[in-house]
Amino acid sequence: MENSLYRWQEECLERWLENGGRGTVQAVTGSGKTRLALNAVDALERKLGRKAAVKIVVPTQALMRQWAKALREHLAAKEERKFQVSEERIGLRGGGRRDASDCRYMIYVIHSARYELARQILTQLEDGQAVFLIADECHHYASGENRLIFEFLTRVHPEEVPYYSLGLSATLPSGEAGRILTDALGPRIYSYGMAKASAMETVCPFDIFHVALSFQEKEREEYQELSEEIRYCYTRLKKAVPHLDRLDQRELFERLTRLAAGNEPETIRLAKSYMNLTYRRKSLVCLAGDRLSCGEDLIRRLDRKDKILVFGERIAQAEELYRALYRRYPGRVGRCHSRMGEQANQNNLERFRTGEFRILITCRAMDEGVDIPDASVGIILSGTSAQRQRTQRLGRIIRKKEGKERAALYYLHIEESAEDACYLPAAGESRMAELAYRPKLRSFMNPGYDPAARQVLKDMRKACAGRRELREAYRCLDLGRVRGDWMREPEEIEKRLSVASPVEERNYWICMKKVAENSAL
Secondary structure, rough: OOOOOOHHHHHHHHHHOOOOOOOOEEEEOOOHHHHHHHHHHHHHHHHHOOOOOOEEEEEEEEEEHHHHHHHHHHHHHOOOOOOOOOOOEEEEEEOOOOOOOOOEEEEEHHHHHOOOOOHHHHHHHHOOOOOOEEEOOOHHOOHHHHHHHHHHHHOOOOHOOOOOEEEOOOHHHHHHHHHHHHHHHOOOOEEEOOHHHHHOOOOOOOOEEEEEOOHHHHHHHHHHHHHHHHHHHHHHHHOOOHHHHHOHHHHHHHHHHHHHHHOHHHHHHHHHHHHHHHHHHHHHHHHHHHHHHHHHHHHHHOOOOOOOOEEEOOOHHHHHHHHHHHHHOOOEEEEEOOOHHHHHHHHHHHHHHOOOEEEEEEHHHHOOOOOOOOOEEEEEEEOOOOOHHHHHHHHHHOOOOOOOOOOOEEEEEEEEOOOOOOOOOOOOOOOEEEEEEEOOOOOOEOOOHHHHHHHHHHHHHOOOOOHHHHHHHHHHHHHHHHHHHHHHOOOHHHHHHOOOOOOOHHHHHHHHHHHHHHHOO
C-alpha cells in the first residue's frame, strides 16, 4: 500500500481487493475518500497487471474539477516529478466539457453520465477492457434517472467480466436505495465514522457548542398556535388513517403526499393542511429573529485568525447576515448560494480559500458536491435534522491541516421548539459545551465555565486589581466563554501563553490558565 495512506485506508483497500475489487465505503467527510479511490486504481492495476479504463462519476461540476485536480497531482506524484498531465489522459464530461470518451481517466458529472456512461462501459467490457467505476457521493445514484448509469449490468454479469467498482459516501442509504447500490457497486465493505476517525486521529480534534436560543414573544405565540393546529389536524388524519403514528418522519410525509393526491376530499384537505402547517412552523423556527444577532455576537468573540463557515437553511437569512457582517468586516465576508450563479460562487470560494475572506456564509445547496475550502470554525445558524447534512457540515471543519490544532462547531437551536437540542451526540472523541444566548444583553452564558470565571474576577478584586485590569480581565473572560481554550490540557495552555503576542493575546491566555485551574478545583 502507499506510504501516504492512513491505516483505515490501507485496511479498506485490503478488504476491497479481497472482495474482488467491488464494494461501497461509508467514510466521514474530510477523512480522505478521494485519496483512497486513487490508490485503489493503482492497487487494482498492480493486481491485474494491466491498465484499466477509469470512470469517475460525481454529482456536480465543482466536484468534477476537484477530482481532476486531485488526479493530476496523484499522477504527477507517481512519476516523481512536476509536469502538466495531458488532457488526453484525463477527460471531462459536464459543465460544457465533452472530451473524447476514450481517455483512460474519464470524470463525469451525473447529468452528463445518465445517457451515455452505461453504453460506453458496455462497449469497453465487450472489447475485453478492464473498467473501474468510481461513484463519488454514490447515495445520489440510486434513484430516478441517475440509476441509468448502471444499465450496462442488465447485459453483463459483474463476476463474468473485468468490471470493478467503488462507491463512496459519508452516509450510505439503506432499504431499496441501499440494495440498488449493492447490486451495482458491491456490498458495504468498510465504515469509517466520526468516532473511529477521531480515535485514529485522521481528522482534527473538535469541540461542539450547543447554543440555546429563545423565541421572541410574537414568534412564541405563533409557534404555539401552529402547534395546536398541527395536533388537531393530525388527530383528524389518524381517524382516517390509523397507522400514521407507526411511520417515521420521511415515511409520514410520503404517505401524506399520496393522501393529498387521493380522491377523499376531507382527507385531501387535512393532508395538505398538515403539510402546510408543518412547513410554516419549520420556517418560523429556522428564521427565528435571535439567530442572526447570536451569530453576529458569536463571531465578534471568536479569534480573529479563525476562518469561519456559517451554514444557513434559507437564502434570505444568509443575505441578511451577510449585510450585517459586511458592515463590521468590510471585504472580509463572502457568501455562496444557489441564486448567485456558479461563477460568483466559485470566485467567493477561491477568495475564502486564499484568506481574502475570513467568513463565508453558505446555504443548504452548498452542503454537498461543492469543494468548500478548509475552515476551523463552523456555525450552524439554522439546524437540520438530516443526518447526512449534519455529517457533511461537521466534515467541512475537521479536515486535518498543518498548523490547525482544533476545530469548533456551534449549533444554534431554539429551546421552546421541537428542534433537536444536540448535534451529533455520538461524534467521537469531541468535547462538548452548553451555551445560552441572552439577546437583550448581547451576551452568552456557559454553565461549565462561568463559576470558574467569576472566581478569577473575585480573586483579582481580593488582590486589589485596578479598574483597568478588571476591565481587561472581563474582556478576556467574555471571549473565553464561547471558546474551548479553557478546556485544553495545562501544557497546551502554557505553550500558547509562552508564544502569545501582542499583550491582549497574552492577557487572554493568562485568564484561560486561571479559569482552567479554578475549574479543576
